Amino acid sequence: MTSDDLSGLKSEWAASIEGASSLAALEDIRVALLGKKGRVTELMKSLGTMLPEARKERGAALNILKDGIAALIETRQAHLAVGALQEKLAQESVDVTLSARPQSEGRIHPTTQTLEEIITIFASMGFSVAKGPDIETDYYCFEALNFPPDHPARQMQDTFFMPPKDGKPMVLRTQTSAVQIRTMETQKPPIRIIVPGRTYRCDYDQTHTPMFHQFEGLVIDETTHMGHLKGCLLDFLRSFFGIEDLPVRFRPSFFPFTEPSAEIDMGCSRKGGTLKLGNYGDWLEIGGCGMVHPNVLRNCNIDPDKYQGFAFGMGIERMAMLKYGIPDLRTFFESDMRWLKHYGFLPMDTPNPALRA
């Protein structure tokens, strides 16, 4: 057999490799050519019967033939593999418009979120959080806060009364201010606390619920004056609402536990029936405040000639309504899943002033 014969064979085999239409057919061809009993293998075996000179020449030619065939098969195999994968993937396709597996969606209540935002801002001013019980003695809720017994000032708040306990009249706290007393009884100045919590008033209509949340601030030291109160609230409200030029106005008012006392107003606009916070000339009441009454300090054994400071209080739901555009106070307490999903916050939305969008 001459080398021409070999090249003829190679052309023939190359054609059949190129013609293989599947990986299986290609494998058959590989076995038929390069397998133990394959044609190329048979040709290699025939070398044994040849003379050394001829064998050398013939061997080199056969090796070239064998490598050439192997390369062709490999190329064809790679080509067929791509096609086979494509076909497999085509068969694996699904309807991707089907819904994903259900994930339950939890939410944080706007009251909680708002409260945490408030705490975060005051924490940066060096305040810490204090707490007290919801069921209070008349002493902590009124008397120690300079509400004289049977004074008309007590009728400013519609109080829920509880049966007397150990001879002491009991109420549901109408304000978180009760915690001022509890704190000052156990902690000496300087004091900077905020007190969030549930408060209760016997009133239920479109704008009042029998329970709501308040937060209270208290600062007692030797130098804090009413200008600091204004500055502190201005800083807080601007930070909370994210409005750089939000104006704050104080109006004289009366609370038994502060003197002087003030109502806190923020700037707003009511044009076109929509409320918008900012420096627009109109005013919206947001809370009450004042310098702590000397009688209150005395009731806690703090010398009012040495120590002074301020207190303020605001409604948490009201802050949430203003910031997040929630129209109805009563809905905060209805536990309607649709409302909670809409107005609630994702669990990872923890307040962080550094990250606020």
Place this chain on the structure above:
Amino acid sequence: MKFTVSWLKQHLDTTASLAEICTKLTALGLEVEGVEDYSQKLAPFIIGHVVEAVPHPNADRLRVCTVDTGTETLQIVCGASNARAGIKIVLARPGDVMPDTGQALKKGAIRGVESQGMMCAVDELGIGDAHEGIIELDAAAPVGSSFAAYAGYDDAMIEINLTPNRPDCAGVRGIARDLAAAGLGTLKPLDTTAVKGTEKSRIQIILDDPACPLFAGRLVRNIKNTESPAWLQQRLRMIGQRPISALVDITTYLTVDAARPLHVFDAKKIKGNLWIRPAQGGESFEALNGKIYTLSEGMTAIGDDTGVLSLGGIMGGSSTACDENTTDVFIEAAYFDPLRIALTGRALQLTSDARYRFERGVDPLFTLDGMEIATRLVVELCGTPETIVSEVEVAGKAPVLEKTIHLDLAKCFKHTGVDLPVTEQEQILTRLGFTVQQENGRLRVTPPSWRPDIDGSSDLIEEIIRVKGYEHLPATSLPRHEAITRPAIDTEEARLHTARRVLAMQGLMEAVTWSFMPAEIAALFGAIPDELRLVNPISSDLDVMRPSLLGNLILAAKRNVDRGAADVALFEVGPAFASAAPEGQRTIATSLRAGLSPRHWNAPTRAVDVFDAKADALAVLAALGVPTANLQITTDAPVWYHPGRSGVLRLGPHPLAFFGALHPQIIDACGASGPMVGCEIFPEAIPVARNAGSAKPLLVLDALQPVTRDFAFLVEGSVTAAKLVKAVKDAEKSLIRAVTVFDVYEGEKVEKGKKSVALSVTLQPTQKTLTDAEIDAIAAKITDSVAKATGGQLRG
């Protein structure tokens, strides 16, 4: 407190506009709540004269009137029965905005006849409710001029929200004084000239009540009680009071004008003398409001020989009421103890303008001045040539509490940050009626008798800064003392924060429900002590403080289901109450799941079960740092849980959480339907971790591969998974790192009463790779340990 601008100007000489007055009132702490500007509202309307009125050609009830406006003649169709020729009327012309509708009047045709305006009724002008025909003015009313000016409506009503500390401003004069002090005008002098008495009063006063330190009376005889003059009626109407008769209106007038309540008795109806003494209890009388009141012991009663006539300082009685036949009047001006008035008024649930002022504290030194002004008005309005005024009978004396307050000159600045010259501080106090003297670097101040609210130097600072204006307060940021090294919230509060976020991540919605709940549902969660029952609940179904949060969450879930929700997942972190003591309140993180998982093409729908609740509880406890692998689970959850499908998670003896399916009877009692599952987590029960600091323990990574082997044991049905897992772990504590139950089978293929539990055991070699022989040896130990502890056998 309502008053009008013209009334204010009777006491205040000012050129300030209505807007300026209102702004200043609010700035002084006399918050303006409402303004009714009649002069503006009624500005368009003029007086017209009906020259002619003829029947309407097409309608029996209508008339076609010719009205002279002074400058033109209008044709007006009118349906009022009193529309007739010759009368003077109030005229609205096309384009005028009607106060009752807020709409501009349009020219129109009524039944084919053109009408060029409208003749107004009282209600159409917004000055009253009457709609009985059109307003008929006096024949002398000037045609073409302003109705408001003619009728005394060129005025505005202002309503202020009076804080309880300012009884002086329950009178117009007090308000005028505040405005004058703030620079809005000058306070006019008040004429309190005495009216000379010419006889002794027939009626004597017998005063015997410490709650009435001063009682003055005076008899005015031979008078005629008529209607009040127009100016007085007008003022009372504009502040929403109904004129009754001159004598009664005078008392109302002085109550509003000077915060000086008075009472007038028809003297002829008084039998004998008047006594004032504390009621013994049980006496009753009919008050001027027509209701009968029975007095309790100690209430200040005023009476005569026949018994109780009047309730001192609150309301007079019907039996001695003045009416159109009254000819002799006995005027009472007295001072009553504020506390007594407050207690009496509250006990009888009786409110009045007199009580409002006495319980806040009226000016005791003005009592006799009030008597003189009232006498003058009685003589002026009801006097006849035969009128005889008695001398004033005075019993007791005005309680004078002479207070002296020292104000350190630097204190105002120290407390407000506003540096006001001392002279200005003095001036403000003086204008408010305080007596001020400077001595030894401080001010010596005596408050006026009408300011019972002034007690100490902080009150004086408020007066000074209030009148100066709060806008002068600087806005000074709080100084920051030092680095903040501690968190603002304590451990317990931090745990609540985490619990909320974790439960939300578990897919639950945070709810905030009332701290109260219906007593009958609360009782399902244990006996409610009486001290947790509200005395005055807002409604009968919110009458006790809740012992558990679950009841309210079940009710909330039911509401959601009723609205069509298929699955409900709620949680609340809030208080529950075991007693009224502070330690009886604990904060519980509570979850509630109800209904089915959502239907989905690739996930089977299933009802919520106990393991959902357990997962919620464990997720929270794990996030709170509890080593959950060390938790013991007992099956003694409270009665509101399903007895066979609930548990308690404990660390040592302390329960950290309950979880389980809720008892069907509880769900049923709430009117809901099951299944529902929930958990109650007690964050404060978790022991505080001992290690302080923020560093975490060093991470040690195992260098060798872990080995996993599966086992299936056949055990008695009563053997718990926890017991089996513990038996496996105990077999080789140093190498067994994890044991997981991955299958539980009870059924045909195992013996009845037994179950097959399949476990996956992870071995973590630490020194060298385990040989097959070593692994087999451990497997044998595991099998032995399980057999010993549970009787379980390897399943063949």
